[in-house]
Amino acid sequence: MEKYIVMYGNIEIDFCLERKNVKNINLNIKPNMDIWVSANKDIPIDFIKNFVKRKGQWILKNINYFKNVQPDYTSEKKYISGESIKYLGKQYRLKVREVNGKEEVKFFRGYIYLYVNDKSDYNVKKSLVTKWLREKTEIKFAESLDRMYPVVKKYEVEKPKIEISLMKARWGSCLKDKKIIHLNFDLIKAPRFCMDYVVLHELIHFRYRNHDSKFYNFMTVLMPDWEERKKILDEEIVRDL
Numbered sequence: 001m002e003k004y005i006v007m008y009g010n011i012e013i014d015f016c017l018e019r020k021n022v023k024n025i026n027l028n029i030k031p032n033m034d035i036w037v038s039a040n041k042d043i044p045i046d047f048i049k050n051f052v053k054r055k056g057q058w059i060l061k062n063i064n065y066f067k068n069v070q071p072d073y074t075s076e077k078k079y080i081s082g083e084s085i086k087y088l089g090k091q092y093r094l095k096v097r098e099v100n101g102k103e104e105v106k107f108f109r110g111y112i113y114l115y116v117n118d119k120s121d122y123n124v125k126k127s128l129v130t131k132w133l134r135e136k137t138e139i140k141f142a143e144s145l146d147r148m149y150p151v152v153k154k155y156e157v158e159k160p161k162i163e164i165s166l167m168k169a170r171w172g173s174c175l176k177d178k179k180i181i182h183l184n185f186d187l188i189k190a191p192r193f194c195m196d197y198v199v200l201h202e203l204i205h206f207r208y209r210n211h212d213s214k215f216y217n218f219m220t221v222l223m224p225d226w227e228e229r230k231k232i233l234d235e236e237i238v239r240d241l
Helices: 045-054 056-074 122-153 185-189 192-204 213-222 226-235
Strands: 002-008 011-019 026-029 035-039 084-087 090-098 104-108 111-116 161-165 172-175 180-184
Touching (some): 002 045, 002 056, 011 056, 026 056, 035 045, 084 122, 111 122, 122 180, 122 192, 172 192, 192 226
Parallel strands (some): 011 035, 090 111
Antiparallel strands (some): 002 011, 026 035, 084 090, 104 111
């Protein structure tokens, strides 16, 4: 990874460059406002810098967007009644109830109920909610794979296993040789149709490794509205990460 700076007018734009086996130059802005560029090792650095300059207006627009949502991005949950938790694309209010019995989380009539012995025990509350969300990710991600796999099965793609992990820079990844799809734990916050987009995206990587024209043409054939789904992920769901 290399770091570079270009000038857009009187504004400095610094970016990180990763050399990868890709056909096109790819530019991404992370929620923490880091700018990442990936490009083939054969592309000259001056060409890449000019590419970043041409994208200057778009870069500044998106950095301003992330600055505006930064308070949401950095806020820590307190796990108290009235707080909201995003689940499958919707915000649900949390209701914390003190009990003498079993500590657990229940989803009922549009609310997430958190039953604890001690309402002031932050660590227990966080652990219970995280455990509940983890259980939901395993169920919902498996359901998404069951929905999307038949779409690619006829193209001689073997059904992979799903592994869940926290990712800072992507929604999913594919280990073709091991037949594994890694999905971002935070994807549980997205609507099902966005989850399906990510799963299908990774399934297509078992057929086309790179993000080239063949990959995106195939993606468009199988899911014509994938760009709209991706936009919702990148512009809305990321606010709660």
